[in-house]
Amino acid sequence: MPTQWSEVPQDLRCDLDIVADPALVGDPQGCMLDWLAKEHRALAYTPHNGGHWIVFSHALAHQVLCNARDFGSFPIGVPANYQQRPRLIPLESGPDEHRRYRRLLLPVFNPKVVQTMEHAVRQQARAVLDSTLAKEPLDFLADIAKPIPTRVFAEQMGLETDMLPQFYEWETGFYRAPTAEERMACGENIAAYLQEVVLGHQAQSGGGDIVDLLLAAEVEGERLAPEEVHGIAYLLFLAGIDTVASMLSLTMLQFARNPHQYAALHENPDSIAASIDEFLRLNAFISLNRICERDVELAGVLLRKGDNVVIPSAITSRDPGVFPEPGAFNAERSRTELNQHHAFGAGAHKCIGLHLAKLEVRVVLEEFCRRVKAVSLDPTRQMAGHGGTTMGLDVLPITIERVA
Numbered sequence: 001m002p003t004q005w006s007e008v009p010q011d012l013r014c015d016l017d018i019v020a021d022p023a024l025v026g027d028p029q030g031c032m033l034d035w036l037a038k039e040h041r042a043l044a045y046t047p048h049n050g051g052h053w054i055v056f057s058h059a060l061a062h063q064v065l066c067n068a069r070d071f072g073s074f075p076i077g078v079p080a081n082y083q084q085r086p087r088l089i090p091l092e093s094g095p096d097e098h099r100r101y102r103r104l105l106l107p108v109f110n111p112k113v114v115q116t117m118e119h120a121v122r123q124q125a126r127a128v129l130d131s132t133l134a135k136e137p138l139d140f141l142a143d144i145a146k147p148i149p150t151r152v153f154a155e156q157m158g159l160e161t162d163m164l165p166q167f168y169e170w171e172t173g174f175y176r177a178p179t180a181e182e183r184m185a186c187g188e189n190i191a192a193y194l195q196e197v198v199l200g201h202q203a204q205s206g207g208g209d210i211v212d213l214l215l216a217a218e219v220e221g222e223r224l225a226p227e228e229v230h231g232i233a234y235l236l237f238l239a240g241i242d243t244v245a246s247m248l249s250l251t252m253l254q255f256a257r258n259p260h261q262y263a264a265l266h267e268n269p270d271s272i273a274a275s276i277d278e279f280l281r282l283n284a285f286i287s288l289n290r291i292c293e294r295d296v297e298l299a300g301v302l303l304r305k306g307d308n309v310v311i312p313s314a315i316t317s318r319d320p321g322v323f324p325e326p327g328a329f330n331a332e333r334s335r336t337e338l339n340q341h342h343a344f345g346a347g348a349h350k351c352i353g354l355h356l357a358k359l360e361v362r363v364v365l366e367e368f369c370r371r372v373k374a375v376s377l378d379p380t381r382q383m384a385g386h387g388g389t390t391m392g393l394d395v396l397p398i399t400i401e402r403v404a
């Protein structure tokens with residue numbers, strides 16, 4: 001039987017609600033960092049959202065993420081809402097099945113293949129920036145951060161671009177529609193649409209897009225079944241758009257709050273590539289979760305089979321034991337600390353799209369820097385955000401000074 005609140009010792013109790021704490025709405029990242037500032041334990045248990053453990057230490061997080069036998073990855077999410085969607089492949093697969101999926105997927109997302117996508121990503125970034133930067137007022141999230149990865153994703157998957165507004169709606173609704181019914185309906189719409197896409201690609205190739213690559217992927221004579229390609233496409237839809245949009249908008253918020261950092265990049269856009277991992281570390285936003293497969297001891301505490309263990313990467317990526325002066329921006333860290341942040345997770349499920357994600361963030365920032373001299377928060381409008389396992393911003397009102 002999973003741990004009950006009543007049996008959690010006082011010194012392991014905390015009161016954090018990673019989904020619905022009201023402070024998350026105004027400034028989700030600021031709220032998490034406030035929690036971090038007050039926390040000195042490696043591990044604690046909260047009664048919110050069904051009750052779960054929260055890991056604060058980088059080392060402990062690593063221990064959990066690198067032990068897929070004791071800490072399973074089904075269901076993902078807090079709360080999980082797994083009834084409303086297909087199983088996420090490969091994220092929610094057990095260790096043996098997962099190895100096979102990874103082998104088949106790696107060739108699709110390896111750095112060499114991703115490199116060939118740079119031109120297309122840059123074209124999309126330029127098109128969006130050139131059509132929106134003159135807009136007033138400007139919401140960085142809705143006008144820039146969301147459209148670019150959605151367009152990149154649609155192009156790479158061979159999806160219809162006239163469906164873009166529909167994709168935004170489904171995707172945002174899946175994560176954050178007010179009722180469970182609405183979230184479920186969005187999940188079903190995404191699944192039904194992607195099923196048609198896979199069937200269409202089986203009948204006729206999409207000209208080398210990711211769905212084609214997945215249908216053709218072969219390792220040692222093994223291929224993916226069409227329903228597996230469907231499950232993967234579903235995860236890519238959920239994992240590949242919102243994440244890049246969140247990373248871009250949190251990074252822009254960092255610039256708006258630290259104008260000297262932006263000025264330095266604007267002066268020297270070549271330094272962006274070497275700074276990407278530091279942007280990722282400072283703006284890590286996913287709270288990963290794992291389910292105990294059996295009773296297991298962690299940092300001297302007995303966790304029960306079925307317990308949910310949450311790892312907020314925003315917190316573990318600022319562990320001062322691993323990252324001295326964790327709040328400071330220091331691009332040199334990637335060289336000296338071997339880039340150990342948890343923005344992409346760790347262990348077997350570490351983000352397979354990380355090369356593409358880094359490429360997208362770099363290209364968008366390079367193109368933005370070329371066009372914009374200074375960026376600041378618009379004091380007349382409110383920033384807004386949300387908590388949850390993929391915390392992030394919903395509105396980022398900025399003002400910009402364009403390059404003459």
Ligand code: HEM
Nearest residue numbers: 090091239240243244247288343344345349351352353357
């Ligand atoms: C900045 C953007 C991104 C961030 C911060 C991010 C973060 C993550 C994290 C933390 C995980 C691990 C989840 C876990 O272990 O529970 C993950 C897994 C994954 N991500 Fe990403 N991701 C990003 C972009 C992308 C993109 C662009 C794609 C592909 C188009 C992608 C595809 C995946 C897939 C397929 C997995 C599951 C891997 C597995 O289970 O083996 N991600 N991502």
